[in-house]
Amino acid sequence: xxxxxxxxxxxxxLRDLIREIRSARTQADExxxxxxxxxxxxxxxRDTDNTYxxxxxxxxxxxHMLGYPAHFGQLECLxxxxxxxxxxxxxxxxxxxxxxxxxxxIHLLVTNSLKNDLxxxxxxxxxxxxxxxxxICSAEMSRDLAGEVEKMIKSxxxxxxxxxxxxxxxxxxxxxxxxxxxxxxxxxxLNEKNHGVxxxxxxxxxxxxxxSPDTLTHFRKTVPQLVRILKNLIMAGxxxxxxxxxxxxxxxxVKILRLLRILGKNDAxxxxxxxxxxxxxxxNTDTSKNVGHSILYEIVLTIMGIKSESGLRVLAVxxxxxxxxxxxxxxxxxALNTLLRVVNAxxxxxxxxxxxxxxxxxxxxxxxxxxxxxxxxxxVNTNNIRGMMKELLSFLENSDPEFKSDCCSKIVSATEKHSxxxxxxxxxxxxxxxxxxxxxxxxxxxIVIQLIASANQLHSYTVRQLYFLMKxxxxxxxxxxxxxxxxxxxxxxxxxxxxxxxxxxxVTEEDVVKVLRKGLENNNSSxxxxxxxxxxxxxxxxxxxxxxxxxxxITSRYSSSTQAELQQRAVEYTTIFRKYDQMRSALLExxxxxxxxxTKEAYDGDDDSTSLLDTKTNVEHNNxxxxxxxxxxxxxxxxxxxxxxxxxxxxVLPTQVPVQPMKSEPADLLSLLDDVxxxxxxxxxxxxxxxxxxxxxxxxxxxxxxxxxxNMMNGNSNVSAPIxxxxxxxxxxxxxxxxxxxxxxxxxxxxxxxxxxxxxxSEFVFQAAVPKSFQLQLQSPSGNVLPPLNGGTVTQVxxxxxxxxxxxxxxxxxxxxxxxxxxTEIGEVSSFPVELWQ
Amino acid sequence: MMQFMLLFSRxxxxxxxxxxxxxxxxxxxxxxxxxxxxxxxxKPKMCSFLEWKDLKVVYKRYAxxxxxxxxxxxxxxxxxxxxxxxxxELLDKYFGSVxxxxxxxxxxxxxxxxxxxxxxxEVQETSKKNVLKAIxxxxxxxxxxxxxxxxxxxLGLTTGS
Numbered sequence: 001x002x003x004x005x006x007x008x009x010x011x012x013x014l015r016d017l018i019r020e021i022r023s024a025r026t027q028a029d030e031x032x033x034x035x036x037x038x039x040x041x042x043x044x045x046r047d048t049d050n051t052y053x054x055x056x057x058x059x060x061x062x063x064h065m066l067g068y069p070a071h072f073g074q075l076e077c078l079x080x081x082x083x084x085x086x087x088x089x090x091x092x093x094x095x096x097x098x099x100x101x102x103x104x105x106i107h108l109l110v111t112n113s114l115k116n117d118l119x120x121x122x123x124x125x126x127x128x129x130x131x132x133x134x135x136i137c138s139a140e141m142s143r144d145l146a147g148e149v150e151k152m153i154k155s156x157x158x159x160x161x162x163x164x165x166x167x168x169x170x171x172x173x174x175x176x177x178x179x180x181x182x183x184x185x186x187x188x189x190l191n192e193k194n195h196g197v198x199x200x201x202x203x204x205x206x207x208x209x210x211x212s213p214d215t216l217t218h219f220r221k222t223v224p225q226l227v228r229i230l231k232n233l234i235m236a237g238x239x240x241x242x243x244x245x246x247x248x249x250x251x252x253x254v255k256i257l258r259l260l261r262i263l264g265k266n267d268a269x270x271x272x273x274x275x276x277x278x279x280x281x282x283x284n285t286d287t288s289k290n291v292g293h294s295i296l297y298e299i300v301l302t303i304m305g306i307k308s309e310s311g312l313r314v315l316a317v318x319x320x321x322x323x324x325x326x327x328x329x330x331x332x333x334x335a336l337n338t339l340l341r342v343v344n345a346x347x348x349x350x351x352x353x354x355x356x357x358x359x360x361x362x363x364x365x366x367x368x369x370x371x372x373x374x375x376x377x378x379x380v381n382t383n384n385i386r387g388m389m390k391e392l393l394s395f396l397e398n399s400d401p402e403f404k405s406d407c408c409s410k411i412v413s414a415t416e417k418h419s420x421x422x423x424x425x426x427x428x429x430x431x432x433x434x435x436x437x438x439x440x441x442x443x444x445x446x447i448v449i450q451l452i453a454s455a456n457q458l459h460s461y462t463v464r465q466l467y468f469l470m471k472x473x474x475x476x477x478x479x480x481x482x483x484x485x486x487x488x489x490x491x492x493x494x495x496x497x498x499x500x501x502x503x504x505x506x507v508t509e510e511d512v513v514k515v516l517r518k519g520l521e522n523n524n525s526s527x528x529x530x531x532x533x534x535x536x537x538x539x540x541x542x543x544x545x546x547x548x549x550x551x552x553x554i555t556s557r558y559s560s561s562t563q564a565e566l567q568q569r570a571v572e573y574t575t576i577f578r579k580y581d582q583m584r585s586a587l588l589e590x591x592x593x594x595x596x597x598x599t600k601e602a603y604d605g606d607d608d609s610t611s612l613l614d615t616k617t618n619v620e621h622n623n624x625x626x627x628x629x630x631x632x633x634x635x636x637x638x639x640x641x642x643x644x645x646x647x648x649x650x651x652v653l654p655t656q657v658p659v660q661p662m663k664s665e666p667a668d669l670l671s672l673l674d675d676v677x678x679x680x681x682x683x684x685x686x687x688x689x690x691x692x693x694x695x696x697x698x699x700x701x702x703x704x705x706x707x708x709x710x711n712m713m714n715g716n717s718n719v720s721a722p723i724x725x726x727x728x729x730x731x732x733x734x735x736x737x738x739x740x741x742x743x744x745x746x747x748x749x750x751x752x753x754x755x756x757x758x759x760x761x762s763e764f765v766f767q768a769a770v771p772k773s774f775q776l777q778l779q780s781p782s783g784n785v786l787p788p789l790n791g792g793t794v795t796q797v798x799x800x801x802x803x804x805x806x807x808x809x810x811x812x813x814x815x816x817x818x819x820x821x822x823x824t825e826i827g828e829v830s831s832f833p834v835e836l837w838q
Numbered sequence: 839m840m841q842f843m844l845l846f847s848r849x850x851x852x853x854x855x856x857x858x859x860x861x862x863x864x865x866x867x868x869x870x871x872x873x874x875x876x877x878x879x880x881k882p883k884m885c886s887f888l889e890w891k892d893l894k895v896v897y898k899r900y901a902x903x904x905x906x907x908x909x910x911x912x913x914x915x916x917x918x919x920x921x922x923x924x925x926x927e928l929l930d931k932y933f934g935s936v937x938x939x940x941x942x943x944x945x946x947x948x949x950x951x952x953x954x955x956x957x958x959x960e961v962q963e964t965s966k967k968n969v970l971k972a973i974x975x976x977x978x979x980x981x982x983x984x985x986x987x988x989x990x991x992x993l994g995l996t997t998g999s
């Protein structure tokens with residue numbers, strides 16, 4: 001190799017090229033060196049002379065690793081593979097593994113070379129072919145070479161055998177149909193002595209069992225055999241060849257334990273057979289090093305995964321408890337993770353380690369803190385909630401910003417389920433808002449308001465607490481919103497003389513109005529907060545007597561606000577003052593208690609979106625529970641709210657309220673109360689698909705349309721080609737995706753539905769759901785009828801907020817009527833362009 | 839099954855990449871960039887595991903080099919640390935107290951070693967001795983077949999070093 005020529009320009013040696021590249025001072029220098037070299041390599045590839053092909057390909061592989069294109073070396077790799085020389089083959093196969101993608105034409109050539117080399121008498125050449133096959137096998141290749149591999153599994157040479165077994169493993173992964181072919185030769189493999197063969201065989205069997213239940217039953221017979229192998233491993237004396245820090249072949253042990261888990265799952269007999277050995281391994285493994293823990297970790301999973309005895313399960317949880325006390329952070333992490341997986345199955349056993357788990361909230365490692373938080377919440381129950389909340393609140397106070405929002409939501413939902421009493425519940429929730437304020441999720445505001453409203457006895461206490469919290473610090477938006485709401489509703493109770501235990505002092509009407517005005521005038525207040533403030537002031541105008549004019553003055557000042565929503569409210573309120581003053585007190589009466597149905601599955605949090613699709617009104621899909629207003633009952637409260645929304649446009653209506661129920665959209669209740677900022681459109685229920693007149697959808701239209709228009713007009717350059725999201729029975733749904741330029745985490749999907757069938761589709765409803773890490777807003781559709789033969793379209797805008805920048809996945813539920821039949825379809829789309837979130 | 843293994847330096851330079859699942863080149867680069875950034879941003883006190891997409895990422899630093907593997911949710915992350923360690927031990931035996939430069943200048947050897955330890959993302963051999971034996975035998979085979987080439991070169995060309 002080390003030849004240099006002085007006559008002909010000999011290509012640089014690999015070593016020299018690497019040196020030269022490394023000495024390049026700047027990126028540009030490096031690029032220059034690489035480009036020059038690539039040009040020379042190309043030239044020499046053009047020559048038929050192959051003396052230096054191997055060297056050139058090796059250099060190209062180095063260049064490829066630096067991130068430069070090297071695909072032009074693909075064919076050269078194939079030529080090297082075809083060479084009789086071992087050096088050439090070795091580099092050629094290496095290059096094939098690194099450079100080849102699944103391109104058909106080249107793959108066919110590789111397949112032929114592989115076929116030749118698999119049968120080569122030199123074991124190392126056959127091994128190179130096997131290794132390459134295991135690394136880049138496509139479905140085509142798998143089919144073509146499955147037979148060769150099967151023959152090689154029967155080889156008496158352990159070196160070839162183990163590699164062939166892993167190739168079979170990869171082939172089955174790629175093409176499960178080929179499994180049949182390997183089953184007969186696989187079972188005998190467990191009789192081998194060679195660890196490599198045993199290990200790979202267990203791996204192959206595991207894959208087969210996971211792929212097919214029939215095969216699983218077939219291999220259940222091997223449980224005693226596997227138990228014996230495991231027993232031999234731990235009983236046999238020290239074997240230097242397979243020992244890792246005093247543990248005998250942990251790689252094999254772990255693989256066997258995993259297979260036992262699969263074989264013992266839901267099978268009492270198999271589980272029984274392995275009980276003893278599991279206990280033995282669990283107690284005899286040396287745990288001074290990481291490797292011992294890796295085995296215990298696997299065994300815990302196995303014990304939890306099969307039908308094991310209860311004593312064994314307790315042993316398993318205790319092992320994890322010990323892990324939590326380990327100095328090694330990796331082991332603590334694994335323990336928390338695993339406890340989280342088993343907490344539902346063995347709740348009490350995990351409860352016993354609560355103190356240790358809570359201690360992990362203070363760990364120096366952020367990943368451990370996150371797991372500890374999740375696990376802590378899983379362990380909160382009615383008995384321990386006071387203590388746990390103390391810990392969790394102090395965790396919330398000191399935790400990293402990225403945890404806060406999640407932690408708040410979880411505290412709120414945990415207190416909701418397990419609070420010992422209302423007073424404690426209200427106190428805790430107020431603490432959360434005080435500590436984590438702006439991290440609190442929007443939905444929490446409405447939950448808290450609902451909570452406070454329902455605690456009749458505590459109104460005067462709560463309103464005082466909140467009033468003083470807001471007075472002290474009006475920078476926490478959600479706190480201000482809740483406080484304003486309460487002050488608006490129960491403001492008169494602020495004026496009562498304080499009780500003895502309360503040392504917050506007296507409050508006057510003017511104080512209250514000033515605090516709300518400050519909230520309104522504060523430049524840092526969000527628009528939503530300002531809306532809460534102005535509504536609260538309006539409400540106070542009937543609860544207070546002396547400050548009526550002050551309030552009128554403030555509201556009228558905002559009649560010219562640049563914030564459309566704020567302006568609208570101000571104008572409406574001023575109109576009430578000026579024209580309908582006699583109705584004012586009736587209009588602004590205290591809110592009746594809201595009825596809230598929470599979807600239970602949102603709590604239990606199967607991290608899946610499936611269940612959410614079924615609930616009709618769940619469009620706002622957040623981490624927190626969705627709030628569903630009562631679907632059909634029309635209570636007075638809704639009418640009052642609608643009225644507030646309507647005042648501006650149809651001032652005739654107020655005369656009828658609040659006594660007489662009128663037709664309204666129930667779903668508006670909450671969006672009016674708190675969600676103005678999120679600008680959520682109405683949940684798509686069939687009856688509001690087409691907003692009618694200036695009536696009940698006023699608010700939503702106001703907020704829905706400007707935003708979507710903006711997005712159109714912003715000239716978003718990120719619009720990508722349309723994706724066909726659904727196409728069946730003539731219904732074609734296309735997504736045109738773009739990324740919101742202003743907030744990078746938001747993607748906008750423009751949905752276009754059309755109908756190619758000869759019959760019209762009516763009552764067309766499009767619903768979507770996303771996994772929990774996203775938030776979804778579905779705006780009102782443009783209509784609900786799809787004319788036949790592409791005669792028209794329905795469009796709708798989905799906005800997906802994707803703070804974690806994960807690949808977007810959307811599930812669809814579509815329904816329509818055609819010919820009098822209602823059709824419901826479900827689909828899933830995940831083929832979004834990556835630019836949408838990265 | 840291990841999905842891929844990356845070796846990179848503290849400066850984020852890739853030193854070795856082994857992919858056991860098919861990705862487009864562009865995707866590979868993107869994943870690499872993302873993971874290198876993620877791992878390098880982690881403080882030494884943090885644990886060796888990351889949850890990334892639907893995979894588990896296990897990494898460990900040896901001197902100036904990071905060894906980073908992506909495994910599937912059912913895989914054992916503690917054992918993956920042992921696999922990484924086994925690989926480092928093998929390189930160490932082979933090069934004799936291995937350092938980053940050995941791997942840079944002999945990257946192909948590092949790949950050969952990995953291919954004797956893992957195949958298709960699974961461990962194929964648990965005996966260090968067997969792995970080293972296989973590598974030594976192949977190196978020998980390579981030398982044997984390289985000799986005539988050197989001879990030819992000598993015939994046609996003047997030789998240096």
